[in-house]
Amino acid sequence: MNLHEYQSKRVFARYGIPVPSGEVATTPSEVRDIAVRLGGPVVVKSQVLVGGRGKAGGIKLARTPDEAEQRADEILGMKIKGLTVKKVLVDPAADIRKEIYLGAVLDRASRRIVLMASSEGGVDIEEVAAQTPEKIVKVAAHPFLGLRPHHARILADGIGLPKELINDFIKISQGLYQAFVSTDASLAEINPLVITGENKLLALDGKISVDDNALFRHPELAEMRDPDEEDASEREAHRYGLSYIHLDGEIGCMVNGAGLAMATMDIVKLYGGEPANFLDIGGGAQSDKVAAALRIILSDSRVKAVLINIFGGITRCDEVARGVLEAIGTLDGRVPFVVRLVGTNEEEGRQILAEANLITATSLADAAQKAVAAAKGELQ
Amino acid sequence: MSILVGKETRLLVQGITGREGAFHTKQMIDYGTQVVAGVTPGKGGEWAFGNIPIFDTVSEAVHATGANTSVIFVPARFAADAIIEAAEASIELVVCITEGIPVLDMVQVRAYLDTTHTRLIGPNCPGLITPGEAKVGIIPGHIMTRGNVGVVSRSGTLTYEVVYALTQRGIGQTTAVGIGGDPINGTSFLDVLQMFEEDPETEQVILIGEIGGTDEQKAAEYIASRMSKPVTAFIAGQTAPPGRRMGHAGAIISGGEGTAAEKIAALTRAGAKVARHPDEIADLVASHLR
Secondary structure, eight states: OEEOHHHHHHHHHHTTOOOOOOEEESSHHHHHHHHHHHOSOEEEEEOOSSSOTTTTTOEEEESSHHHHHHHHHHHTTOEETTEEOOOEEEEEOOOEEEEEEEEEEEETTTTEEEEEEESOOSSOHHHHHHHOGGGEEEEEEOTTTOOOHHHHHHHHHHTTOOGGGHHHHHHHHHHHHHHHHHTTEEEEEEEEEEEETTSOEEEOOEEEEEOGGGGGGOHHHHTTOOGGGSOHHHHHHHHTTOEEEEOSOSEEEEESSHHHHHHHHHHHHHTTOOBSEEEEOOTTOOHHHHHHHHHHHHTSTTOOEEEEEEEESSSOHHHHHHHHHHHHHHSOOOSOEEEEEEETTHHHHHHHHTTSOOEEOSSHHHHHHHHHHHHTTSOO | OOSSOSTTOOEEEETTTSHHHHHHHHHHHHHTOOEEEEEOTTOTTOEETTTEEEESSHHHHHHHHOOOEEEEOOOHHHHHHHHHHHHHTTOSEEEEOOOOOOHHHHHHHHHHHTTSSOEEEOSSSOEEEETTTEEEESOOGGGOOEEEEEEEESOSHHHHHHHHHHHHTTOOEEEEEEOOSSSSOSSOHHHHHHHHHHOTTOOEEEEEEESSSSHHHHHHHHHHHTOOSOEEEEEEOTTOOTTOOOSSTTOOOBTTBSOHHHHHHHHHHTTOEEOSSHHHHHHHHHHHOO
């Protein structure tokens, strides 16, 4: 789950990282009021969970409250990469002398939280990493020791930070590490961290991605989830604890297990079809979850056939079969179903489905070929 | 021979009274696994399935029963602690089935395990099975048959798919190991490949990987430089869009890294045969049989 810029900066402020004293608004008149309160020039920043807001015209400078209101009127309601802007952050405009990058990520290979800094701030760090990797300095923190002052000094040295800012930089680096750990983040970045005209460090933009698996212990973060930012069917799937990703094909796939779900998509493609989705019903799914999964798949009008591929381990084929029956009972039979059940309680599952008029398959290749044919109307 | 689990396995089940724990304990017993104890805090002194003693803590269970392997079915929020408790009680092999453990918990767990002699398999894995000897986890026993192929995989159900196809063609397995789909786990492809290379009964190996991370690329380096036994591989996620987490917490292409294409290329360069789809794996394995 990704936090908005304003949410991320509020978290940063809690860990002692200096951020602009901005406020959030949903209407142009609120923006005007905030600009009056802040006094002086402001920046009106769209709050949507995509990159490239500036390039899309979603971030604008305003010198007066009138101008701020006008800019907000332009930005609120605009679409950026398919998402409608419903909120803006109004920050006092900063006097920027230099932009740097400071980020924390979980590095899988070293199994450590790694802090990265670069003298090239304000741009996409992945581009810097690809084109000028020597401009990125990294340090890894041992989980039992945390981020130590010398780690931050290594970063400061590596990016040529002015000496008089090093103590503040250490506080900000340790604050970022603390914010990362305390929010169970998988990514926390300040981009840019700027050196202002008064020679102070200020976190001008922020981004935090939180590990979904840890949300149970962060109710305050879970509440920050912005449903407007998610695909409607993905949101519905989330409610049922299903792992669903919407794609553009015509064959709906319902599978248990992420690896098998990916392999099922791959083989559909290999036999000339296009998968409409990734959907893993997870381990041990009950019939109601299976029925919900099928409803979500069929809510996509492009779906022309459904491929159900279950290899039971912790998932029991009889539970899946009951869910399929339940779903078929409530849905119109507009598309053919190809079903393959193998593994735990497979006999019971097959018996439950014997009465329903479904296309059955034995192997994965057989199931994929039948689903592709069914989607083309060649198999009923 | 085989690897990691076998007749000498004395199994403890953490979370033996839960819905999944109880169901799969029954399956493991029916398969012939020596299940010697269960742990459920608050239920110490009770019995499971008539003759399996339940304890409140792992250390009590180990002292009373000599358990040397543990399998964990506890909910995600308690699972990291369950792993640490097992390691503190000097369990040699801990197999964590639980899915959804916060990744920073695993950072701590893995750093702690590196200071102990405990090996962790998983989390978010189906466990492992040595056909005819022991099943630790949730892999359906009836799809396995004893033979000479070692199987290691990041996926659960995809492993069943492949093993089932092998068994149907009369090709048996030494041990099948599911290492799990999380970004930080206890045992890597490389670790298991080394064990199979050293196991005299294993004649060839199947590696089933997926998008995300670089574990398969590290395995490829080992295959190229040290492995004498043939390897057949499959990588899931060729149609996965970048930047999206494909179910498994670890299955994500980020920053252009961890694509199926780069893993397939690394494994092919290393001399492994890479299947285009799961059903093809058995054909490639058969081609290596003498």
